[in-house]
Amino acid sequence: MSEDKMERISALMDGELDSRERNIAIENIELDPETKRSWQRYHIIGDTMRNTMPASVKPDLATRLNEMLEHEPTVLAPKRKNKFISRDFTKPLAGLAVAASVTAVAIFGIQNSNQQTPDLEGGAPDIAANGSQISPIDDNIGFAPITESSMVNVIPSTVRTVKYEPVENTLEAKRLNPYILNHNQVNSRMGVQGVSPNARLVGHGVNR
Amino acid sequence: MGDEIADSTLVERVQRGDKKAFDLLVIKYQNRVVNLVSRYVRDVTDAQDIAQEAFLKAYRALPNFRGDSAFYTWLYRIAINTAKNHVASRARRPQEVQPIGPDDETFDLDEALKETDTPENLLLTDEIQRTILEAIEELPDDLRLAITLREVEGLSYDEIAEAMTCPIGTVRSRIFRAREAIDNRLKPLLE
Numbered sequence: 001m002s003e004d005k006m007e008r009i010s011a012l013m014d015g016e017l018d019s020r021e022r023n024i025a026i027e028n029i030e031l032d033p034e035t036k037r038s039w040q041r042y043h044i045i046g047d048t049m050r051n052t053m054p055a056s057v058k059p060d061l062a063t064r065l066n067e068m069l070e071h072e073p074t075v076l077a078p079k080r081k082n083k084f085i086s087r088d089f090t091k092p093l094a095g096l097a098v099a100a101s102v103t104a105v106a107i108f109g110i111q112n113s114n115q116q117t118p119d120l121e122g123g124a125p126d127i128a129a130n131g132s133q134i135s136p137i138d139d140n141i142g143f144a145p146i147t148e149s150s151m152v153n154v155i156p157s158t159v160r161t162v163k164y165e166p167v168e169n170t171l172e173a174k175r176l177n178p179y180i181l182n183h184n185q186v187n188s189r190m191g192v193q194g195v196s197p198n199a200r201l202v203g204h205g206v207n208r
Numbered sequence: 209m210g211d212e213i214a215d216s217t218l219v220e221r222v223q224r225g226d227k228k229a230f231d232l233l234v235i236k237y238q239n240r241v242v243n244l245v246s247r248y249v250r251d252v253t254d255a256q257d258i259a260q261e262a263f264l265k266a267y268r269a270l271p272n273f274r275g276d277s278a279f280y281t282w283l284y285r286i287a288i289n290t291a292k293n294h295v296a297s298r299a300r301r302p303q304e305v306q307p308i309g310p311d312d313e314t315f316d317l318d319e320a321l322k323e324t325d326t327p328e329n330l331l332l333t334d335e336i337q338r339t340i341l342e343a344i345e346e347l348p349d350d351l352r353l354a355i356t357l358r359e360v361e362g363l364s365y366d367e368i369a370e371a372m373t374c375p376i377g378t379v380r381s382r383i384f385r386a387r388e389a390i391d392n393r394l395k396p397l398l399e
Contacts, residue, residue, distance in 0.1 A: 010384040014358060015213035016365050022217045030228040038391065040235045041398060045390050047239040048340045049359040054242040056252045056329045057336060061242070062234045065263050069227055072264075077223035077271035 009035060013042055215279040222270055230270075234263050237280060241287050248291035252329070258294050262287040335397055343390040354379055355386035 005028055011017050012025040029035045040062070047053045215236075221229035241259045249255050266286050273282060344352060350372070357363045357371060368379045 007384040010387050041391050041394050042387050043236050046359045048337050052240045052243050057333045061238045065234050066231050074225045075270045076225050
């Protein structure tokens with residue numbers, strides 16, 4: 001190998017070549033076994049000067065590894081993106097995504113709290129479709145009967161379950177049914193997703 | 209910094225399917241990695257095996273290497289973890305050698321290595337180091353200073369040119385001539 005080429009190998013070691021020259025120099029080393037041996041000796045010189053040589057040198061490590069790599073599948077990685085460019089674009093987008101998530105949570109939370117506020121604070125009761133006043137919450141709300149066979153055992157132990165108890169009081173039943181209907185209509189108009197559209201509308205009373 | 213530029217190109221080539229480029233990285237770092245691993249295991253053969261395993265792991269993990277850190281920093285971590293795993297697995301077995309470290313009062317790496325290494329290897333290692341140091345001593349001052357500033361101090365050609373008040377091209381030439389002079393003495397030992 002010419003002196004000029006070897007000088008380029010020396011400069012490659014020191015990271016003093018441009019991209020094109022680096023690739024040419026690397027190809028020279030890969031193709032010429034003697035140049036590869038020089039590459040090895042040049043590094044032994046550097047390691048000795050920096051005192052990073054092991055106490056015992058076994059130069060066959062690279063040879064053994066090379067043989068093992070022949071049986072390894074070829075590494076193929078997706079082309080790396082320019083770090084500078086990708087950071088410029090991803091940072092504002094990531095911020096935007098976080099902001100959108102926070103806004104969505106906030107809107108959903110406000111909607112829910114607006115619906116719950118009268119109930120919690122005992123404010124004005126809802127007006128049923130037929131004009132009669134109903135109390136917002138009744139402790140005696142009953143639930144549609146659930147048979148054991150229809151239950152799926154996915155309820156965590158921390159969730160409180162309510163046992164079905166038939167409500168005998170017909171006056172309560174008369175007040176509750178319009179409330180449930182009204183509540184469902186209001187929810188649908190407000191576009192609250194995830195609960196009402198998928199929920200089964202249940203009635204109140206012994207025979208329902 | 210210079211190391212990182214060359215490493216980055218080699219890594220990119222490996223990631224594009226050039227296995228031979230990985231061989232160049234192994235040649236470049238094998239001594240440093242074996243030296244590093246030797247802090248954890250007494251046996252030279254074990255250190256070589258662990259270094260080999262670390263390089264294999266690095267090769268297999270290279271598709272995921274994004275270049276956020278320098279290649280050697282990444283390889284260093286792999287080598288340390290491989291050595292620690294080796295020590296941990298040995299510690300689980302009875303009557304095994306305990307891990308050693310710089311804090312160990314009985315730590316004497318050279319002595320430990322000499323207990324298990326072959327005389328031929330030790331002789332070769334001593335011979336290599338002595339030859340290189342002698343060759344450096346015999347270099348003309350400007351060549352010796354240039355290669356010392358590069359290899360020991362890690363200065364760039366630009367910085368060396370400033371320190372030695374000479375053009376960058378002269379620095380490049382001096383460093384190369386220094387390497388060639390040392391290599392001419394070293395070559396017969398390794399053939």
